[in-house]
Amino acid sequence: MVAKSKQCRQVVLTIVNIGRTHLHHFLLTCTHNNKLDIMLLIILLFTIIYFAIYYYFKQQFSYWSRRSVPGLEPSLPFGNIAPPWKNIPPTIQYANFYKEFKTRRQKHGGVYLFGKPMYIPVDPDLIRNILVKDFQYFSGRGIHFNAEMQQCFDNLFFLDGPRWKVLRQKLTPTFSSGKMKMMFNTMLDCTKPLRKKLDELADNEEVIDIKDILAKFTTDVIGSCAFGIECNTFETEDSDFRKYGKKVFEENAFKALKMMFAFNYENLAKKLGVTILDKEIEDFFVKISMETYNYRVRNNIKRKDFMQILIELKEVEKNLTMKELISQVFAFFVAGFDTSSATLTFCLFELASNFDIQDRLRQEIFEVLNEYNGEITYEAIHEMKYMEQVINETLRKYPVVAMILRKCSQDYQVPFSNSIIEAGTFTIISAMGLHRDPEHFPNPEKFDPDRFSEANLSKIRAGTYLPFGDGPRICIGVRFGMMQAKICLITLLRNFEFSLNTQTKVPLELDFGFITNAKGGVWLNCQKL
Incomplete structure (x- = not known):
């Protein structure tokens, strides 16, 4: 996962560097009074940014399929979660993911929170394994709390x-x-x-x-x-x-x-x-x-x-x-x-x-x-x-x-x-x-x-x-x-x-x-x- 992320970032940087070369060429050749050149420059800039973001998310959104885990179709840029303006609580969204995988007779599935892969176990035996039998693999919650700056978070809920x-x-x-x-x-x-x-x-x-x-x-x-x-x-x-x-x-x-x-x-x-x-x-x-x-x-x-x-x-x-x-x-x-x-x-x-x-x-x-x-x-x-x-x-x-x-x-x-x-x-x-x-x-x-x-x-x-x-x-x-x-x-x-x-x-x-x-x-x- 780390190697793939590095590879993805490298490709994005390559796209940006290519764009930087073209931008430099435009800046050298266009004149201050040439509005068309300026407009083309802006279009090129946004095109480069768009393709960099698109490539990043495309790579991220193939994470579960590359690992043979059933998934739901994500969309840019939110993945599988609903846009904030829809005001759908995470509790409801993840309950719906559970129901969707259950309806498809899947024992587990994968979704995306923006570009972040999230694993959804559905089968009770698998859930039991994660929480009890194979606890050593899933012992932490991974919640950010910044222990260096806060005094109330050295407790059982936050520590891993x-x-x-x-x-x-x-x-x-x-x-x-x-x-x-x-x-x-x-x-x-x-x-x-x-x-x-x-x-x-x-x-x-x-x-x-x-x-x-x-x-x-x-x-x-x-x-x-x-x-x-x-x-x-x-x-x-x-x-x-x-x-x-x-x-x-x-x-x-x-x-x-x-x-x-x-x-x-x-x-x-x-x-x-x-x-x-x-x-x-x-x-x-x-x-x-x-x-x-x-x-x-x-x-x-x-x-x-x-x-x-x-x-x-x-x-x-x-x-x-x-x-x-x-x-x-x-x-x-x-x-x-x-x-x-x-x-x-x-x-x-x-x-x-x-x-x-x-x-x-x-x-x-x-x-x-x-x-x-x-x-x-x-x-x-x-x-x-x-x-x-x-x-x-x-x-x-x-x-x-x-x-x-x-x-x-x-x-x-x-x-x-x-x-x-x-x-x-x-x-x-x-x-x-x-x-x-x-x-x-x-x-x-x-x-x-x-x-x-x-x-x-x-x-x-x-x-x-x-x-x-x-x-x-x-x-x-x-x-x-x-x-x-x-x-x-x-x-x-x-x-x-x-x-x-x-x-x-x-x-x-x-x-x-x-x-x-x-x-x-x-x-x-x-x-x-």
Whole structure:
């Protein structure tokens, strides 16, 4: 691939040099007053540029056919992606690529992002190989983050290679069931302001923007469990945690352009000092992390939270740098800020749309809690099997991270063909495509938690359900996210009944940004039980 690119560049340079010779001849022979000569000069210049670009893309767009990988017909200059003015989210485009290759009965395929080849696995066994069995070939994400200029990106999401492996080993015990149990009551305390707020809204018969309510709850949880700070988001609308959390996920054309540029031209982006995170946001998280760390260490204060676990890794085991500590806290905050509230929002939408499912889940909550004297305990939530089915089905129908990105680190022989995926090639797995595939999940638009019942669980084919990824790089915070979702749903359903308000657009229209959300929000009516 590298040799071909060099050859292609050499041909383009040859064309440009030929053009330069002709241009020099024109400049020597034409006069200042001869408008025709000037016009011909301009035409020649644009012709040279056109053919240079055309030849470059022609060579790039033959990449997959030269490797016997099925492809889709690209077009200049965008390749297979839609022009920006069509405003089609990447999530939808890659789900469509998945469907197109599936329709053609292909197990894999190749597309182009501008001139960049992108590999699309379709077959679940191949996907399973990439994420699990042959992980050593696809261990990295290859996301540009400019570690030299930013302090919050030495974390598991962005790191690749040996540094990722070492850090993953350090942090895996942090998310053990024992550590989750330690944080349980800290998380449970955050449900008190949540219930109080819903009591007020129900008493006033107000329509509820459930995403806003749930985002405040998850902000309180993350603030408390990550930093040991009471955010009081329900009382302080413009709390710093909420404000800067929103800013992390704010989307605009300039940010999108920077990310696209950094993705396609990583080395150049590093040289130019292109960064992903705004300095204002980074400064806030660095400051709050340092202040919390210094205060606790100086005053020998200990809490049952994520920050305490990291402090012990750094101070006692000498196993973490300060930059790594800051980066993990930032990653923990970002991972739990919008993803959890989005999942819970979709879950409440489905429960409000399907009263039979809402009633069945509520019944399970009452029955299990009755065995624990009405108390929400760590043991109690793990007995709620239908609760887990409801959350799993929500994540199937609405995967909040709908694409899984991997970068091939060494040449990979595709098992069922003679094709070689070359080192440096990006692979995109469409979780949305898989989760909405009727072959894997019949009647995929139907919300059916029984897909994940004990009787049906074995029918789900490996490599088709990927809400958290899979393999060694599966989301490290799965236990935390599930615990948070269960505690929230128990608090809501044991005290309130929910129904759809007419402000909610049905069918629900999805907004695919970095995180999947509902366009126009989800608006609910809430009644006390």
